[in-house]
Amino acid sequence: MMLxxxxxxEYKKPAAQTHRTLSAVIQDALAEALPRRRQAARxxxxxxxxxxxGFARFPELRWRHPxxxxx
Numbered sequence: 001m002m003l004x005x006x007x008x009x010e011y012k013k014p015a016a017q018t019h020r021t022l023s024a025v026i027q028d029a030l031a032e033a034l035p036r037r038r039q040a041a042r043x044x045x046x047x048x049x050x051x052x053x054g055f056a057r058f059p060e061l062r063w064r065h066p067x068x069x070x071x
Contacts, residue, residue: 008022011025011026011029
């Protein structure tokens, strides 16, 4: 794994302060970050604006058509 020098230095400090290995500190950080990322990804809504009728291949998506001209 390649880490930027500054990022590595940020993780070395808490490792030294808590008398833990650098690997353990990075492992804990990853373990905390992954569930947050998954939760954030689930909460994102995507709105697809289409012209015409949209695609019937994706019934779980909610399509919003722009208003008709002059409407």
